[in-house]
Structures are given as C-alpha cells and as structure tokens.
Amino acid sequence: MRTHFIRGSFVLIAMVFSSIAYAHPGHGDSYLAGVVHPFMGQDHLLAMLAVGVWAFQLGGRAKWLVPASFVALMAVAGALAMTGIELPMVESSIATSVFLLGLLIAFAVKMPSALGAAIVGVFAVFHGYAHGTEMPLLGTPLHYGIGFVLSTAALHGIGLLLGQGLHKQAIWLRAAGALIAAGGVWMMAVS
Numbered sequence: 001m002r003t004h005f006i007r008g009s010f011v012l013i014a015m016v017f018s019s020i021a022y023a024h025p026g027h028g029d030s031y032l033a034g035v036v037h038p039f040m041g042q043d044h045l046l047a048m049l050a051v052g053v054w055a056f057q058l059g060g061r062a063k064w065l066v067p068a069s070f071v072a073l074m075a076v077a078g079a080l081a082m083t084g085i086e087l088p089m090v091e092s093s094i095a096t097s098v099f100l101l102g103l104l105i106a107f108a109v110k111m112p113s114a115l116g117a118a119i120v121g122v123f124a125v126f127h128g129y130a131h132g133t134e135m136p137l138l139g140t141p142l143h144y145g146i147g148f149v150l151s152t153a154a155l156h157g158i159g160l161l162l163g164q165g166l167h168k169q170a171i172w173l174r175a176a177g178a179l180i181a182a183g184g185v186w187m188m189a190v191s
Contacts, residue, residue: 030139034147037131038155043094043187044127048152050101050180051120052159056167057105062113067156069117074128075149081132082141090126090133091191097123099184105177108170127152 038044048070055066081087101123103109135144166173 030136030143031147033136033139034144035151037134037148038151042183043098046098046180046183047101047127048155049159050105052156053163054101054104056160056163057108058113058116060113062116063160065113065117066120069121070124071149071153073121074124074152075145077125077128078132078145081129082135087129090129092188093126094130095184095187095191097126098187099181102177102181102184106174106181
C-alpha cells in the first residue's frame with residue numbers, strides 16, 4: 001500500500017507542476033485551483049483525512065470502498081453544483097460531517113463496508129457541492145474537477161497511512177478522532 005501511495009503522490013505532484021504545458025490559457029489555473037481547494041479549508045482537510053483514517057479502522061474492503069464512495073459522490077455533486085443546482089445547508093452539513101467522522105474514529109465504530117461507504121457518500125455530496133460552487137469564474141469544469149478529485153484521493157490515502165501508523169496506539173487514534181469531532185463542533189458554531 002505504501003508503494004502505491006508513493007507512486008500516486010509522484011503522479012499528483014507531476015500533474016500539479018505540469019500545468020505549464022497546457023496549450024490553452026486558463027486550463028492550468030483551473031486544474032491547480034482544483035488541486036489546492038481541498039487543502040485550503042480545515043473543513044475539507046479534516047473530513048478527507050478522517051475518511052481515510054476511519055476506512056482503515058473499518059478494515060478489509062472498506063479501505064478502498066469507503067474512500068472510493070466519497071470520491072465518486074463528491075465528483076457527481078461537484079458537477080451538479082457547476083450546473084447551478086441549489087443544495088440547502090451545505091456549510092452546516094460539512095461541519096456536521098467533520099463532527100460525525102471524528103466521533104466514528106473516536107469511538108472506533110464498526111459497521112459493514114457498504115454502510116460505511118453510504119454514510120461517507122452522504123457527506124461527500126455536501127463537500128463536492130461546495131467544491132463545485134467555488135470553481136474559479138473563468139475555470140474549466142473538467143480540469144478543476146480532476147484537480148479536486150485527485151487531491152481528495154491523496155488526502156484519503158494520507159488518512160489511511162495515518163490510521164495504519166496509529167492503529168497500534170489506539171488511544172492516540174481515538175484522541176485524534178475526538179479532536180476532529182471538536183473541530184466539527186467549532187465549525188458548526190461559526191457556520
């Protein structure tokens with residue numbers, strides 16, 4: 001798994017820095033804006049790392065199914081947002097997702113992989129919608145979408161590695177979940 005993550009990281013880095021090679025103006029900016037977006041907000045960053053950590057806690061096929069569900073539904077919701085479809089309570093739902101993901105980690109909640117994938121899929125709709133509505137004005141939807149999908153997958157991979165690294169120190173893993181949940185409470189209070 002570590003080899004796949006390292007290879008994926010190199011691919012992500014190469015794609016970020018290859019924006020200079022785009023033939024048409026603005027495309028590189030769209031892609032780079034998409035890559036950077038998930039890293040710019042604590043809400044997205046915490047949620048995406050938490051998805052990977054919790055997927056590791058669930059184990060088995062959840063290690064790929066839970067992050068894949070998040071990425072897929074996030075991409076669909078991002079595309080829908082770019083068409084102008086309205087979705088209510090986006091920010092409060094994102095904050096709630098951070099809180100709940102933190103609790104799932106803190107209490108090491110176990111469930112079937114499909115149910116875990118469905119839960120994070122619901123969260124992903126709101127994160128994807130937020131990504132889609134925050135596309136740069138002159139951005140290219142495809143390039144922007146590819147950027148935030150790749151960043152999200154990378155953050156899930158980092159979360160999986162964090163879960164793997166901390167699983168023998170369960171108290172630290174649960175403490176990290178509690179901190180994420182506390183971050184979600186703070187976000188709910190300010191949103």
